[in-house]
Amino acid sequence: MYLIVGLGNIGKEYDGTRHNIGFEVIDYLSAKKGIAVKKKEQNGLTGVYHEFGEKILLAKPTTYMNNSGLCVAGLVNFYQVPPENLLVIYDDIDLATGAVRIRQRGSAGTHNGMRSIIQHLGSQDFPRIRIGTGRPKEGADLVHFVLGRFAKSELPLMENAVTEAARGIDFFVKDGVDLAMNQVNIRKKPEESDV
Template sequence: MYVVVGLGNPGKQYENTRHNVGFNVIDILAKEYDISVSKIKHKALIGEGRVGSEKVLLVKPQTYMNLSGETLIDIYNYYKVDMENIIVIYDDIDLDVGKIRIRKKGSGGTHNGMRSIIKCLGANDFPRVRVGVSKPKPGQDLADFVLSRFRKEENNDVELGLEKAAKAVDVMIKDNVDLAMNKYNG
C-alpha cells in the first residue's frame, strides 16, 4: 500500500497558492486514477483506489500546513504502512517554478509542514517530491509569498511542474524511487 500525501492548507482562500501545490498534485493524481478524494478521516480528505496492482491512499491534510504531521501519524498508525511507501509532495522555495526534486529521505529544512511530519513520525526516511515555487523577492515576507498565487507569467511553468510531479509519483509507485529520481531530477 502507498500513502501519497499532498501538503497544503484547506479553504478557498488558499486554493492554487504556492503553498498548496501538494494539493494540486493530489487533484491531478485523483483524476488520473479515478479516485474520489472526498472522505474525511484522519483529519484529512482521503481517497482510496488502485494504481496498477498497488492499493493507494491519496491524502490532503485538513489540519493546516504547520500541523500536517498530525494527519500523517494517524494514517501511519492506522494503516501500518512501510515508511518507504509514504510519498509526501510539497512546495519548495529553493527550486524555480515548475522544477521538481525527488529525494528518498531528508530533513524538513525550513518547511514547517515537513518539520511537523518528521517530528510526529519520528523519522525522515520516506520519499518526497518537492515542487518549485521560487523565492520571495528580497524583503518580501516568506509567509505572504508562499500564500500568494502564481503570477500570470509563471502559470505555464507551474502547470508543467505539477504534471511532472504527478508522473514522478506514478513512476515511484509502479516502478521505484530510483527510476523516478533518474527520470525527473534535472
C-alpha cells in the same frame, strides 16, 4: 499499500497559492485516476485507487499546513504504511519555479508542514517530491509569499510541474523511488559553448 500525501491549507482562500501545490497534485492525480478524495479520516481527506497491483491512498491533511504531521502519522499508523511507501508532495522555495525533485529522505528545510511530519513520525527517512516555487524578492515577507498566488507568467511552469509530479508518483509506485528519481530529476544541460 502506498500513501501519497499532498500538503496545503484547506479553504477556498488558499486555492491556487504557492503553499497549496501539493493539494493541486493530489487533485490532478485523483481526477486522472477517476476517484474522489473525500473520505474524512485521521485529520485528512482520502481516496483510494488500485494500479500496478497496489492499493494507493491519496490524502490531503485538513489540519492546516503547520500541523500536517497529525494526519500523516495518523494514516501511517492506522494503515501500517512502511516509511518507504510514504510519499509527501510539497512546495519548496529553494528550487526554481516549476522545478520538480524527488528525494529518498532529508530534512524539513524551511518548510513547517514537513517539520510537523518529521516530528510526528520521529524520522525523516521517507520519500518526498519537492516542487519549486522560487524565492521571494530580497526583504519580502516569506509568509506573504508562500500564501500568495503565482504570476500569470509562472502558471505554465506550474501546470507542467503538477503533471511531472503525477508522472513521478506513477514511477514511484510502479518501479520504486530510485527509478522515479532517475526519470524526474533530469537537469537540463547548459548549452555547450561554440568556442
